[in-house]
Amino acid sequence: MTSVLRTDYQRSVADYWNNERDPVNLRLGDIDGLYHHHYGLGEYDPSVLEGPAATRDERIIAELHRLETAQADVLLDYLEPVAREDRLLDAGSGRGGTSFMANQRFGSFVDGVSISESQVAFANGQAMERGVSDRVRFHFRNMLDTGLESGSLHGIWTNETTMYVDLFELYQEFARLLRHGGRYVCITGCYNDVTGGRSKAVSRIDEHYTCNIHPRSEYFRALAANGLVPINVVDLTAQTMPYWELRAQSPVATGIEEPFLTAYREGSFHYLLIAADRI
Numbered sequence: 001m002t003s004v005l006r007t008d009y010q011r012s013v014a015d016y017w018n019n020e021r022d023p024v025n026l027r028l029g030d031i032d033g034l035y036h037h038h039y040g041l042g043e044y045d046p047s048v049l050e051g052p053a054a055t056r057d058e059r060i061i062a063e064l065h066r067l068e069t070a071q072a073d074v075l076l077d078y079l080e081p082v083a084r085e086d087r088l089l090d091a092g093s094g095r096g097g098t099s100f101m102a103n104q105r106f107g108s109f110v111d112g113v114s115i116s117e118s119q120v121a122f123a124n125g126q127a128m129e130r131g132v133s134d135r136v137r138f139h140f141r142n143m144l145d146t147g148l149e150s151g152s153l154h155g156i157w158t159n160e161t162t163m164y165v166d167l168f169e170l171y172q173e174f175a176r177l178l179r180h181g182g183r184y185v186c187i188t189g190c191y192n193d194v195t196g197g198r199s200k201a202v203s204r205i206d207e208h209y210t211c212n213i214h215p216r217s218e219y220f221r222a223l224a225a226n227g228l229v230p231i232n233v234v235d236l237t238a239q240t241m242p243y244w245e246l247r248a249q250s251p252v253a254t255g256i257e258e259p260f261l262t263a264y265r266e267g268s269f270h271y272l273l274i275a276a277d278r279i
């Protein structure tokens with residue numbers, strides 16, 4: 001295995017996540033110890049915007065967190081069935097929220113990899129606290145070159161991580177890791193080939209996160225080139241918009257809410273789930 005960070009670009013992404021202390025992630029995670037770095041799904045309860053002003057912020061934060069946890073639940077639905085002895089990979093695992101949910105739900109082994117050493121340390125601390133460190137482990141590794149054993153995995157997911165890497169390289173590694181019939185699930189933002197190139201709003205999102213959002217078509221080209229055959233493709237755009245509308249009114253808004261809402265409303269960007277099987 002080569003060194004974890006191969007390029008200046010990867011070093012800059014790692015720096016971003018090593019230094020990230022954004023309240024939109026930390027205050028939500030503090031609610032129940034599930035720390036997510038992804039967006040939410042589903043309608044929000046409008047009553048959180050009403051009621052006593054003194055507790056309004058707390059109500060909104062709890063509601064955003066509920067929607068982010070609901071997003072991870074949807075992702076895990078597409079991995080089923082998973083047995084207790086199965087091994088799963090959370091590729092780009094952040095602070096580990098989706099990994100813990102997978103272990104809670106399936107009882108299975110989960111390895112998470114991230115190029116942020118501070119995230120890996122944080123998530124391993126959470127695994128200890130939760131008493132699951134024998135089954136849920138986080139590693140400072142590159143998802144393009146995980147060093148895990150070939151054919152050892154029942155399932156892999158990427159929860160908002162594919163915009164940091166070349167998809168052909170990524171799916172080559174996943175094809176190596178998955179056993180025959182193994183499942184891959186992806187939730188991602190991607191831009192719309194139909195409306196043309198990268199819109200201004202999508203470019204602003206790229207700049208904000210130091211990422212490189214791919215066109216929708218690229219996912220299917222890269223999956224097909226690596227023996228990964230889609231079984232479900234779900235456009236989650238309409239289901240994620242309420243989250244952004246609530247977040248824009250929240251005390252933890254980061255300023256990126258308007259570009260997301262613009263990109264979704266103008267149709268230049270989608271929030272997509274893809275489930276595919278290794279053949």
Ligand SMILES: C[S@@+](CC[C@H](N)C(=O)[O-])C[C@H]1O[C@@H](n2cnc3c(N)ncnc32)[C@H](O)[C@@H]1O
Binds near residue numbers: 017038159160
């Ligand atoms: C938006 S966060 C998503 C985190 C997590 N999947 C979640 O849903 O909470 C993106 C993650 O991708 C990771 N990442 C980016 N490039 C990576 C790479 N080449 N290898 C491993 N992890 C990577 C970052 O370190 C960060 O943890």
